[in-house]
Amino acid sequence: MLDATLKSQLKAYLEKVTQPIEIVASLDDSEKSGEMSALLSDIVGLSSQITLIERRDSDARTPSFSIGRPGHDIGLRFAGIPMGHEFTSLVLALLQVGGHPSKLAQDVLDQIRGLEGTFHFETYFSLSCQNCPDVVQALNLMAVLNPNVTHTAIDGALFPAEVESRQIMSVPTIYLNGEVFGQGRMGAEEIVARLDTGAAKRDAARIAAQAPYEVLVIGGGPAGAAAAIYAARKGIRTGVAAERFGGQVLDTMAIENFISVPETEGPKLAAALEQHVREYEVDIMNLQRAEALVPASAEGGLHEVKLANGASLKARTLVLATGARWRQMGVPGEDQYRNKGVAYCPHCDGPLFKGKRVAVIGGGNSGVEAAIDLAGIVEHVTLIEFDAKLRADEVLQRKLRSLANVVVITSALTTEVTGDGQKVTGLVYKDRTSGEQHKVELAGVFVQIGLLPNTEWLKGALDLSPRGEIEVDSHGRTSLAGVFAAGDATTTPYKQIVIAMGEGSKAALSAFDHLIRTSAPAAAGAAQAA
Known part of the structure; x- marks a missing residue:
């Protein structure tokens, strides 16, 4: 089932497993069951820590298999053969069940472990979906960390009758305790925030307590990430507030024009962007949507960005990199049947x-x-x-x-x-x-x-083009002193990742130049910070 190269790579990963893993497969005489058995046998042959039990039973979803640890209550199951985009999900599940730690932020891991209640998740995916692995991997990790959480990842193509009966026409589609929980890309942080009802309030309080930034970046796509890195490298206090780190890159399938990288995928590039930013002293505030910009009342003062959760952030300079989203037709029936055709x-x-x-x-x-x-x-x-x-x-x-x-x-x-x-x-x-x-x-x-810039929240605060794009000059300056912009949300032509990164870097350098040329009076700065 696995070729020699893939076996070699997987064997190297499985050397990180420190605890025994038990795979229990539900199989029948179908061709797909044969493929699943071959895959699992290949995996077992690569690590002495893994055992396989094959059952000919009447499981509701056959073929399928669970991944567990003897003596531990882990409810993690794949209904289907997780190849394609989901092969990474399978590898991560094996590693995490086998005791290898997740790279997720510690506060999110603690939040997952602390969830109380009963959470039975089912995710319908397709092997060609680049958005699905994030959801599958997040829920698998939650099932590993918390016995109150179970997760079954279901290949919709393998169970068409089930897909038809539930009228699933978009992946990933997530069910929680038999009811639709969500559709589309979600990470662990977002899922946990929806389950933990007090999370938003705690986030708002934490964000509101932040001291003013010298550079505050709004948006976590290529332009925002580049701006944050360039600002942080100047040794100035930098923050990033993003609705979802990675932006529209997360929804991009193949990227073949990113110079020096012949081919990559959007989610992989987005993860690399975030990892690079985290190597610097940058405050990353994810799942935060900006709702209003209040310009500084005087030169050298503080700009204020109001967030949807009620908190506000202040900064001497801003880099706006909110990107764009798919444009809708705006016709009757479009919203009604979104994800239903x-x-x-x-x-x-x-x-x-x-x-x-x-x-x-x-x-x-x-x-x-x-x-x-x-x-x-x-x-x-x-x-x-x-x-x-x-x-x-x-x-x-x-x-x-x-x-x-x-x-x-x-x-x-x-x-x-x-x-x-x-x-x-x-x-x-x-x-x-x-x-x-x-x-x-x-x-x-x-x-x-086409695309629509995410700039509705800026109307009346600074100059926008007739298309709603932020008007910028050759230095990324907007019509507001101390406010810069970059990426797909601006009037800069050619909406490309490599251009957005360059424009984000330029905007950060322009912001730094503005800071060293504009001194904030100590008294005024202290008063506005309060």
């Missing part, structure tokens, strides 16, 4: 539409790439573009035209997503040339129409 990630959710008819909205590179990817999975793809022609690179268009199960409709405006109350059944579009309305019957709509 309306999707934004073809890599994650495409496998759930195998053999079905879908539409892709958008004829740029993202839309055409999505249509090409989906064409290999689904029965039929209808690509709908507002303009009179596709805007994607010609090489992508040639590939698209070569696919027999793709139809392209241009000069079309999507006006409605239709459904039966539970899931998408079609969409309505208007022919912009004739004015006629047309309905297309389908099961999924993948929206790929």
